[in-house]
Amino acid sequence: MRILPFVIATVIYLALALRMLRGPALDTRGRHVFLAVGGAALAAHLIGQFVDARAAGGIHLHFYAALSWVGAGMAAVLLVASSFRSIERLATVVFPIAAATCLLAGLWGAPSAAHEGLQDWRIALHAVLALVAFATLAVAALVAVMLGIQDRALRARRFAPWLQGAPPLTQVEALLFQLIGGGFAVLSLALISGVMFVHDLFAQHLVHKTALAIAAWLVFGGLLIGRWRFGWRGQRAIRLVLIGATLLVLAYLGSKFVLEIVLGRTG
Numbered sequence: 001m002r003i004l005p006f007v008i009a010t011v012i013y014l015a016l017a018l019r020m021l022r023g024p025a026l027d028t029r030g031r032h033v034f035l036a037v038g039g040a041a042l043a044a045h046l047i048g049q050f051v052d053a054r055a056a057g058g059i060h061l062h063f064y065a066a067l068s069w070v071g072a073g074m075a076a077v078l079l080v081a082s083s084f085r086s087i088e089r090l091a092t093v094v095f096p097i098a099a100a101t102c103l104l105a106g107l108w109g110a111p112s113a114a115h116e117g118l119q120d121w122r123i124a125l126h127a128v129l130a131l132v133a134f135a136t137l138a139v140a141a142l143v144a145v146m147l148g149i150q151d152r153a154l155r156a157r158r159f160a161p162w163l164q165g166a167p168p169l170t171q172v173e174a175l176l177f178q179l180i181g182g183g184f185a186v187l188s189l190a191l192i193s194g195v196m197f198v199h200d201l202f203a204q205h206l207v208h209k210t211a212l213a214i215a216a217w218l219v220f221g222g223l224l225i226g227r228w229r230f231g232w233r234g235q236r237a238i239r240l241v242l243i244g245a246t247l248l249v250l251a252y253l254g255s256k257f258v259l260e261i262v263l264g265r266t267g
Contacts, residue, residue, distance in 0.1 A: 073135025
């Protein structure tokens with residue numbers, strides 16, 4: 001039953017999110033358990049995705065399937081980052097998002113004749129790079145929000161319970177720019193692969209995706225240059241991260257939603 005892995009992943013994601021929302025900060029053993037259980041949820045999520053990909057004969061990227069790939073990518077980025085930094089509290093946001101994408105993929109993401117898998121490895125590579133970049137930069141946006149909340153809490157000297165155990169601001173900021181740097185590099189590769197492998201990147205409905213993705217690339221690139229040359233940080237950096245992430249949402253999900261769900265078009 002194809003929906004079973006998605007259901008398992010959803011239950012684990014939500015249980016972990018609830019634990020991180022209501023429970024105390026994790027000690028070393030608790031972090032290991034968190035990573036192990038979160039990894040099990042991610043594994044179930046990916047099994048569901050690969051079952052659908054196999055049925056489609058390639059990577060399956062209908063709107064709900066693409067959304068689920070992004071959710072899995074965000075969960076993976078969080079788990080990897082949590083192995084280096086104490087940012088497990090972000091699971092209260094990331095894991096419910098991943099759980100929602102699981103349910104949507106399980107209920108409405110089954111491949112059909114109208115949405116075949118990407119069998120050309122070059123186009124599949126471009127799609128994977130774009131989704132990895134999106135997931136990484138989406139987590140960066142959440143880290144930016146966390147950074148802003150921490151900064152305000154420090155100024156007001158009032159800490160919400162879910163912030164207990166969070167790393168110092170300097171570490172959160174360092175992680176933010178590491179994620180931005182990694183996401184920007186993968187986004188650059190996605191755009192380059194699009195130019196190389198997509199027959200006409202500016203044809204039909206691809207033009208607005210391309211324009212928005214390039215705009216996001218410019219925002220993140222400008223932020224990295226500003227950080228390097230002028231030491232940009234704080235609210236300016238947070239605003240730019242959120243602007244870039246919004247552009248990516250519009251590029252990769254907004255356009256697919258309008259084309260496939262609202263207009264009922266494929267391809």
